[in-house]
Amino acid sequence: MKYVCKHCSKVYEASASLWRCECGASLWCDFFATFRKKDIDSSDLTMWRYSKAYPLTRDQITVSYNEGLTPLARTDWDGLNLLIKMDCLMPSGSFKDRGVAMVINYLRTQGVKHITEDSSGNAGASNAAYAALAGIRCDIYVPAGAAEGKLMQTRLYNARMHAVSGSRDAVAQAAQQDPEGGVYAGHNWHPFFVQGTKSAAYEMWEQNGFKAPEAVVSAVGNGSTLVGMYLGFSELLASGEISRMPRLYGIQAENCNTIARAFNGESLDYEVKPTIAEGISLYRPSKVDEVVCMARESGGAILSVSEEEIASALLQAGSRGFCIEPTTAASFAGVNKLRQSGDLAKGESVGVTLSGTGLKATAAITEIMNAKNYNR
Numbered sequence: 001m002k003y004v005c006k007h008c009s010k011v012y013e014a015s016a017s018l019w020r021c022e023c024g025a026s027l028w029c030d031f032f033a034t035f036r037k038k039d040i041d042s043s044d045l046t047m048w049r050y051s052k053a054y055p056l057t058r059d060q061i062t063v064s065y066n067e068g069l070t071p072l073a074r075t076d077w078d079g080l081n082l083l084i085k086m087d088c089l090m091p092s093g094s095f096k097d098r099g100v101a102m103v104i105n106y107l108r109t110q111g112v113k114h115i116t117e118d119s120s121g122n123a124g125a126s127n128a129a130y131a132a133l134a135g136i137r138c139d140i141y142v143p144a145g146a147a148e149g150k151l152m153q154t155r156l157y158n159a160r161m162h163a164v165s166g167s168r169d170a171v172a173q174a175a176q177q178d179p180e181g182g183v184y185a186g187h188n189w190h191p192f193f194v195q196g197t198k199s200a201a202y203e204m205w206e207q208n209g210f211k212a213p214e215a216v217v218s219a220v221g222n223g224s225t226l227v228g229m230y231l232g233f234s235e236l237l238a239s240g241e242i243s244r245m246p247r248l249y250g251i252q253a254e255n256c257n258t259i260a261r262a263f264n265g266e267s268l269d270y271e272v273k274p275t276i277a278e279g280i281s282l283y284r285p286s287k288v289d290e291v292v293c294m295a296r297e298s299g300g301a302i303l304s305v306s307e308e309e310i311a312s313a314l315l316q317a318g319s320r321g322f323c324i325e326p327t328t329a330a331s332f333a334g335v336n337k338l339r340q341s342g343d344l345a346k347g348e349s350v351g352v353t354l355s356g357t358g359l360k361a362t363a364a365i366t367e368i369m370n371a372k373n374y375n376r
């Protein structure tokens with residue numbers, strides 16, 4: 001496997017310790033699958049039924065909860081045929097397991113026995129879960145002062161946690177320079193991660209009767225959901241299995257919207273404010289230009305939603321039977337905004353990933369309900 005940089009075009013031989021280009025940009029697996037309907041292993045009821053689409057063979061998957069193939073729920077949402085990928089049902093409760101499963105299994109093929117990651121949220125929990133299953137050591141670096149409840153899963157899965165003071169960048173740097181030589185498996189950077197998130201596009205295609213939806217709306221912080229959709233549907237398009245790409249829309253919180261600003265050609269120097277959509281609160285994402293290009297090329301866009309729009313969408317989804325975390329609610333707020341602007345037209349089918357369960361955010365959701373006097 002080779003890694004390639006989309007910024008300076010430098011090519012590297014893949015290795016366990018390599019996760020970023022010398023120029024500072026992200027690296028990508030130099031891999032593009034040809035995949036036909038007949039390539040599905042229908043006896044395998046997991047995300048690995050599309051193994052021919054991945055850079056690892058089925059035999060190389062040695063650490064697995066038999067993850068994936070989550071249900072695709074359908075609901076009418078203001079005249080849209082919403083296709084909701086229930087990734088809240090992944091083993092650690094978020095879509096991150098798709099990417100982490102790919103990264104951990106790759107690192108296992110390289111003999112890695114100790115990984116590090118920086119995350120106080122879903123990615124930390126996911127890495128800790130897979131490391132526990134694999135029996136490898138896992139060190140998770142978290143910002144000092146992160147709420148105890150958010151770290152519960154990581155702690156439960158037996159990862160070693162390190163609180164780091166200072167900026168979010170300082171936390172990442174500590175994980176990248178682990179003093180005991182842990183291999184950095186950072187989900188925002190590792191080239192294999194988006195090869196795993198890609199599986200959601202394949203599942204959506206198959207579960208939607210081997211058709212792509214007209215559009216897919218994803219909350220983006222670093223953009224790995226949108227990138228996964230782009231990679232998967234591009235491969236299906238090139239393989240002749242779908243006739244056009246879905247329009248890909250990325251949704252950011254107004255309070256932290258570097259990629260939306262880049263999409264609109266605005267200054268990236270701005271004051272970041274806290275957002276309830278914590279999972280997409282990244283001031284300096286690793287793939288800004290790439291995500292902007294992918295949205296644009298597909299005919300979609302990157303837009304921002306307000307805290308109020310996110311909170312309202314969370315309650316709206318809840319009242320329809322979906323318990324989602326605030327980060328996922330940004331996607332639903334984006335659907336509302338795109339529907340109002342007419343970018344999503346009545347009768348269109350629209351994919352949305354239910355990226356994380358609301359059961360991980362009971363305190364935050366209760367606060368939103370109380371503030372809005374919801375069902376009192």
Ligand SMILES: [Zn+2]
Pocket residue numbers: 005006007008009010021022023024025
């Ligand atoms: Zn480069």
